Amino acid sequence: MATTVHVHAHAAPQGFIRRYIFSLDHKVIGLQYYFLALTAVFVGMFLSLLMRIHLIWPAAKIPLIGTIQPETYLSLLTMHGTIMVFFVLTTAPQGGFGNYFLPIQIGAPDMAFPVLNMLSFWTTFIAFLVLLAAFLVPGGAPLHGWTGYAPLSALSNAGPGQQLGADLWITSIALFCIASLMGALNFITTTLDLRAKGMTLMRMPLTVWSWFVTAILGLLAFGVLLSAGILLLLDRNLGTSFYVPLVVVNGQVMGHRGGSPLLWQHLFWFFGHPEVYIAILPGMGVTSQLLSTFARKPIFGYRAMVYALMAIGLLGFMVWGHHMFMSGMSPYSAFAFSLMTMSIGVPSAIKTFNWLGTLWGAKIRLQSPMLFAIGFVSLFVSGGLSGPFLAQPVLDIPLHDTYFVVGHFHLIMGVAAIFGIFGATYYWFPKMFGRMMNENLARIHFVITLVGTYAIFMPMHYLGMAGQTRRYSQFTEVAYQTKLIPLQRFITYAAFITISAQLIFLFNLFWSMRKGAKAPDNPWEATTLEWTTATPPPHDNFGGQTPIVNHGPYEYSVPGASRDYIMQTDPATATAH
Amino acid sequence: MSPTSTREPSINHGGAGIFPPAGGKGGDGAGGGGSPDFTDRLRRARLGLAVGITPVIMLFVSLTSAYIVRQGLPTLDEKANQYVHDWLPVNLPWLVLLVNTFVLITSSVTMERARRDVARESALAPVRSIPGVSLGQERRFPWLGLTVVLGIMFLFGQWMAWQELEYRGFFLATSPSSSFVYLLTGMHALHLVGGVIALLYAAAITLIDKPVDSRRVVVDVTAWYWHFMAVLWIYIFALLEFAR
Numbered sequence: 001m002a003t004t005v006h007v008h009a010h011a012a013p014q015g016f017i018r019r020y021i022f023s024l025d026h027k028v029i030g031l032q033y034y035f036l037a038l039t040a041v042f043v044g045m046f047l048s049l050l051m052r053i054h055l056i057w058p059a060a061k062i063p064l065i066g067t068i069q070p071e072t073y074l075s076l077l078t079m080h081g082t083i084m085v086f087f088v089l090t091t092a093p094q095g096g097f098g099n100y101f102l103p104i105q106i107g108a109p110d111m112a113f114p115v116l117n118m119l120s121f122w123t124t125f126i127a128f129l130v131l132l133a134a135f136l137v138p139g140g141a142p143l144h145g146w147t148g149y150a151p152l153s154a155l156s157n158a159g160p161g162q163q164l165g166a167d168l169w170i171t172s173i174a175l176f177c178i179a180s181l182m183g184a185l186n187f188i189t190t191t192l193d194l195r196a197k198g199m200t201l202m203r204m205p206l207t208v209w210s211w212f213v214t215a216i217l218g219l220l221a222f223g224v225l226l227s228a229g230i231l232l233l234l235d236r237n238l239g240t241s242f243y244v245p246l247v248v249v250n251g252q253v254m255g256h257r258g259g260s261p262l263l264w265q266h267l268f269w270f271f272g273h274p275e276v277y278i279a280i281l282p283g284m285g286v287t288s289q290l291l292s293t294f295a296r297k298p299i300f301g302y303r304a305m306v307y308a309l310m311a312i313g314l315l316g317f318m319v320w321g322h323h324m325f326m327s328g329m330s331p332y333s334a335f336a337f338s339l340m341t342m343s344i345g346v347p348s349a350i351k352t353f354n355w356l357g358t359l360w361g362a363k364i365r366l367q368s369p370m371l372f373a374i375g376f377v378s379l380f381v382s383g384g385l386s387g388p389f390l391a392q393p394v395l396d397i398p399l400h401d402t403y404f405v406v407g408h409f410h411l412i413m414g415v416a417a418i419f420g421i422f423g424a425t426y427y428w429f430p431k432m433f434g435r436m437m438n439e440n441l442a443r444i445h446f447v448i449t450l451v452g453t454y455a456i457f458m459p460m461h462y463l464g465m466a467g468q469t470r471r472y473s474q475f476t477e478v479a480y481q482t483k484l485i486p487l488q489r490f491i492t493y494a495a496f497i498t499i500s501a502q503l504i505f506l507f508n509l510f511w512s513m514r515k516g517a518k519a520p521d522n523p524w525e526a527t528t529l530e531w532t533t534a535t536p537p538p539h540d541n542f543g544g545q546t547p548i549v550n551h552g553p554y555e556y557s558v559p560g561a562s563r564d565y566i567m568q569t570d571p572a573t574a575t576a577h
Numbered sequence: 578m579s580p581t582s583t584r585e586p587s588i589n590h591g592g593a594g595i596f597p598p599a600g601g602k603g604g605d606g607a608g609g610g611g612s613p614d615f616t617d618r619l620r621r622a623r624l625g626l627a628v629g630i631t632p633v634i635m636l637f638v639s640l641t642s643a644y645i646v647r648q649g650l651p652t653l654d655e656k657a658n659q660y661v662h663d664w665l666p667v668n669l670p671w672l673v674l675l676v677n678t679f680v681l682i683t684s685s686v687t688m689e690r691a692r693r694d695v696a697r698e699s700a701l702a703p704v705r706s707i708p709g710v711s712l713g714q715e716r717r718f719p720w721l722g723l724t725v726v727l728g729i730m731f732l733f734g735q736w737m738a739w740q741e742l743e744y745r746g747f748f749l750a751t752s753p754s755s756s757f758v759y760l761l762t763g764m765h766a767l768h769l770v771g772g773v774i775a776l777l778y779a780a781a782i783t784l785i786d787k788p789v790d791s792r793r794v795v796v797d798v799t800a801w802y803w804h805f806m807a808v809l810w811i812y813i814f815a816l817l818e819f820a821r
Contacts, residue, residue, distance in 0.1 A: 227643075231643070234760070258753055270639070
């Protein structure tokens with residue numbers, strides 16, 4: 001579709017601030033989210049590096065930081081988890097790529113509520129600053145982990161970081177909730193109401209489906225976390241006892257009584273489990289898109305993929321109890337949660353099967369986005385397989401507080417989702433910046449990252465089975481733990497190498513923005529709507545025109561067609577049928 | 578090997594039937610209105626509101642479940658060293674809350690009148706704009722202003738109810754039950770403040786004479802939100818009264 005720019009109701013704003021800072025354009029907001037997440041991921045990685053150093057050289061003096069104290073280790077742990085889960089895994093796939101490409105892929109000129117979209121980003125941004133401020137206040141960052149379990153999180157004299165730092169942490173999370181709710185509202189309304197003519201629900205790309213289902217999860221989950229956070233703030237500052245039972249801290253009887261720490265766990269995990277799907281579902285959508293595009297085949301079982309996404313989303317709300325097997329819950333509830341959890345294996349297996357079915361017998365183009373998509377499938381399988389282990393109470397109880405769990409959730413939620421982000425970056429970079437990324441650097445980045453992350457997180461499963469406890473800052477005091485230190489050392493080395501390799505990505509990203517080869521409008525010969533418009537897309541996405549959709553999203557290698565792909569906007573007669 | 582969906586989908590304009598067609602650029606006379614995309618904007622705003630109410634419902638669902646679970650939870654009595662039930666039912670200030678409920682329901686009615694007024698006005702706008710046609714200056718009753726006043730009266734009434742509770746010795750941190758009473762009523766009041774701000778915004782753009790269509794979208798969406806607030810209040814009142 002030729003794009004000629006006409007005057008449109010949406011005139012592009014003039015002036016730097018309206019264009020790039022307080023922009024209402026979903027594409028600019030998407031990039032803002034993306035670069036926020038990019039900043040956050042490097043902060044988060046830096047914190048993890050400090051933790052890895054402390055684990056194997058507890059007495060090491062780090063320039064500018066000094067020796068890491070055990071309580072500092074817990075602060076690092078908390079902030080690493082919070083930054084990564086909220087400001088990277090939730091922000092980049094959904095806020096970043098979702099914002100940029102959801103409207104374009106459904107043929108809309110912008111999001112349904114652009115002002116809300118802008119507010120959503122800036123609230124997220126403020127939430128990030130508030131979180132980082134926790135490092136700077138007296139007492140430092142909180143110690144309670146990203147899960148913020150009460151009563152530790154509810155008592156300000158429970159530890160050095162539990163004073164103002166913990167209040168800032170909760171405030172940051174509450175702001176993030178509000179921002180995510182605004183974003184989810186926008187995504188859902190846009191998807192339902194702004195699709196172009198002919199873009200039926202079953203013609204939406206799987207990326208759009210995954211962002212849509214993710215938005216629904218966010219809409220239902222973040223309100224619950226917000227209420228949990230409000231109760232926690234009340235407990236901390238106004239003397240209520242929602243979460244705090246009668247406790248004695250440092251020999252001092254606290255004023256609280258009658259609260260239930262389990263209430264926090266229930267509310268938190270009712271949000272927390274859907275949250276892991278909020279992080280991973282967009283990655284699944286991107287992977288489906290990339291596998292189909294680079295295998296030059298329609299995605300195997302499109303409808304099954306859509307229904308599996310919905311099933312995962314639905315079941316995701318019924319399994320929060322599997323995070324709480326250790327809490328002394330009734331074996332009957334534990335059994336029910338266990339059963340529901342394992343049933344998530346069914347839609348997950350459907351997705352994996354369909355991805356492999358898409359690859360089967362295909363003429364695969366092994367370009368960098370495809371490498372990361374295949375990497376995603378690999379990590380999803382190897383991280384996911386330990387899920388059914390942990391879903392069983394009898395196995396979860398011995399493994400729960402060990403590195404087995406660390407390995408599990410990093411592989412599936414952390415690295416798999418990050419591979420989704422990488423794949424999306426390499427795939428959509430030409431559309432976003434009008435240039436190609438360097439393919440050789442991308443391949444080097446892929447190989448080191450894939451091998452490196454496996455080297456980091458696979459051994460953790462063995463550490464866990466051997467009984468190495470997680471969240472401990474030092475292993476030098478207990479004999480059986482000390483024997484495992486060599487493997488920890490290997491993990492730290494692997495982490496050094498893998499994190500260094502991310503600088504290749506960073507270099508490639510910024511270098512290609514200025515010096516990369518000029519990208520054509522459709523470099524991957526893909527079919528979805530973003531490849532029909534100019535590169536980078538004009539302010540209203542389609543230059544004053546509204547695309548008309550005649551085809552499904554993945555019509556590759558259609559028999560009888562003149563070329564091996566049919567764009568969604570191609571005339572209906574292009575089909576052989 | 579067949580492509581994913583070459584067969585013609587049953588619904589052409591996007592949507593599973595229950596959703597309004599997308600992309601069809603309004604202007605088919607429904608609702609009338611000056612700007613062509615007005616019906617689109619109204620539909621989109623209503624859909625946005627329906628979606629936006631969902632997390633509010635989830636917020637109160639989670640608070641309700643916390644309320645009910647906490648009610649049945651025993652607490653350790655450190656002196657007797659055994660579990661006891663420490664749930665102290667709060668006697669609500671009945672009279673004040675009943676008056677408040679009446680005020681809020683009345684405000685919902687006035688809000689609906691305001692909504693219908695502006696809808697009629699926007700429907701008549703094209704007729705009015707025909708040169709030579711005069712429908713006469715009907716004096717409109719300030720329903721919107723009345724709703725704002727009633728809304729603020731309700732908030733003031735809630736504040737009086739809290740005063741009454743404190744007078745009876747129930748503060749926020751006195752007992753788990755009183756914490757929940759303040760929490761639920763306070764969260765509702767906070768959401769109602771949002772509604773009042775939206776009403777003030779609607780009143781403000783009425784005064785500065787924005788096009789009637791923009792006004793209609795704001796008033797319409799605020800009205801639905803306001804009705805939701807009334808229903809939510811009745812639910813909270815019933816919960817606190819009947820599940821003490």
